[in-house]
Amino acid sequence: MYKFEEINLYQEKLDLKEFVKEVNIEEMDEPVNICDLSVLAKKYTTWLRFMPRVKPYYAVKCNDDGRIVKELANLGTGFDCASKNEIKLALEMGASPESIIFANPCKPASHLRYAKEKRIMTSTVDTEYEIYKIAKHYPESNLVIRFLCEAKDAQCPLGDKFGCNAEADAASLMLLAKSLSLSVTGISFHVGSGCNDFPAYNRAISIAKNLFKFGEMIGYNMKILDIGGGFPGADDDKFATIAEIVNASLEKYFPDENVEIISEPGRFFVASAYTLVCKIHAKRDVRSEKKADLRMYYINDGVYGSFNCILYDHQKVTAEHFLEENDNLQKFKTLIWGPSCDALDKITDDAYLPNLSCGDLIAFPNMGAYTVPIASPFNGFLVPKTLYFKAN
Ligand SMILES: Cc1ncc(COP(=O)(O)O)c(C=O)c1O
Numbered sequence: 001m002y003k004f005e006e007i008n009l010y011q012e013k014l015d016l017k018e019f020v021k022e023v024n025i026e027e028m029d030e031p032v033n034i035c036d037l038s039v040l041a042k043k044y045t046t047w048l049r050f051m052p053r054v055k056p057y058y059a060v061k062c063n064d065d066g067r068i069v070k071e072l073a074n075l076g077t078g079f080d081c082a083s084k085n086e087i088k089l090a091l092e093m094g095a096s097p098e099s100i101i102f103a104n105p106c107k108p109a110s111h112l113r114y115a116k117e118k119r120i121m122t123s124t125v126d127t128e129y130e131i132y133k134i135a136k137h138y139p140e141s142n143l144v145i146r147f148l149c150e151a152k153d154a155q156c157p158l159g160d161k162f163g164c165n166a167e168a169d170a171a172s173l174m175l176l177a178k179s180l181s182l183s184v185t186g187i188s189f190h191v192g193s194g195c196n197d198f199p200a201y202n203r204a205i206s207i208a209k210n211l212f213k214f215g216e217m218i219g220y221n222m223k224i225l226d227i228g229g230g231f232p233g234a235d236d237d238k239f240a241t242i243a244e245i246v247n248a249s250l251e252k253y254f255p256d257e258n259v260e261i262i263s264e265p266g267r268f269f270v271a272s273a274y275t276l277v278c279k280i281h282a283k284r285d286v287r288s289e290k291k292a293d294l295r296m297y298y299i300n301d302g303v304y305g306s307f308n309c310i311l312y313d314h315q316k317v318t319a320e321h322f323l324e325e326n327d328n329l330q331k332f333k334t335l336i337w338g339p340s341c342d343a344l345d346k347i348t349d350d351a352y353l354p355n356l357s358c359g360d361l362i363a364f365p366n367m368g369a370y371t372v373p374i375a376s377p378f379n380g381f382l383v384p385k386t387l388y389f390k391a392n
Contacts, residue, residue, distance in 0.1 A: 009392040031301035031384035038391040039273035050243035060086040062266025069093040080264035084111040126164040135180040144186040149204035155194025186224025195230035205249035233271025267369040274368030302338010302345040304378035313370040329354040340379035
C-alpha cells in the first residue's frame, strides 16, 4: 500500500491506473497529489542536453515542497530564493550558500540581514532604494542589476513590477553602486513566466551585453549573466526551441566562457512532476428539452486550493478520467466545479468527458507549478496531501 510519509518506489513506469486500483477510494475524499520525483532528474538531463552552458537556479517560489528542493539540491541545481524562509528551506535541504541567489529585487531589511548571516553573497537589485538598503545592511553583497525586457506574450508578465529601464536607469544604478563602494558582478532579466515570445531572450541577451560593457568600463569585474525564467513546464519541444535561441545569442554576445551564465527556471522543473487526483462527490445534469446537455461535476479541489493556478498563473488545466480505455465511449460537454460554496470556484467549462458518477476519480496532469505553495483550505476543504514516487 502506498505511504504518504515515505517515497514510494516504482519499476519502469508510474502507472496511475494501477494506483487507482489499489487506493482506497473512500479515503480519497481529500485530493491527492501524485509527485514523481524522478521527473526532476529527467528535466535536469533535458536542461543540460539543450543548454549545457546555463546553470539552472531553481525558483523555489514555484513549488517549495521540501522533497522537491532536496531532490534538486542532490542533482546539483542552484536556487533562486525570494525571502528569508526560502533561503532557510534551501539551506536545510542541502543547498550551499554559494548556490543561492537572492533574486527578489525588493527585499525586507531583516531578510537581507538573514542573507548576510548565512553568507548568501549574490542579490538582485533594480532600484536606487534597494542599493541604499544593501549599502546599509549588507555592503559585502555582489549585486546583479535586473533590467526590463518583456516578452510580447507571456502567461504571467512581470514587467509592471520589476526591472529597471535598461537605457535610462541601469547605468546610473551601477554608478550609484560604485559611489557607495558596492560590488556589481552581473546583469539579469526575466522575460515573463510562461514566455511565448521566444526571441525575447535574444533581445534581452543583446541588451545585457551592452550593460556588461558599461559595468566593465567603470571598473567592475562582470562575471554573471542571469537569464531568468519563463521556460515551459511540460513542452520540451518548445524548450528546445528556446534553448536554440539562447545558445545562439550567448555565442554571439557572450562568447567568453569565463562569464557564468545562470537562469532561474521554476515551471520547467516541477510542472510535469505532479498529477492531481480528485474525486467527484456531487453531480448535476443541466437539461434543455429534456436532454442532459451539460454534465456538471463537483470535485474535492478547486480554485481556492490547487486550482488557484487558474486565477493567479492563468493555467489551462486538462481533466482525464480513469474509465477503461475505450474510444467509443460517448463524451459530453462537462463543467467541473471546485468544492466551495462559491460560483467563482470553477475549474473548467470546456472539458469533454464520458458520463462519470459520484465516487469516480479525475486526474489533472502537469499540476506541479504555482499550485502547492498558494493553495488554501477555504470553506474547510483541505489542500491535497502528496504521495511521493520515485523510479527504483
Ligand atoms: C525573479 C523570478 N525568477 C524566476 C521565476 C520563475 O519563473 P518561471 O517559473 O517562469 O521559470 C520567477 C517567477 O515569477 C521570478 O519572479
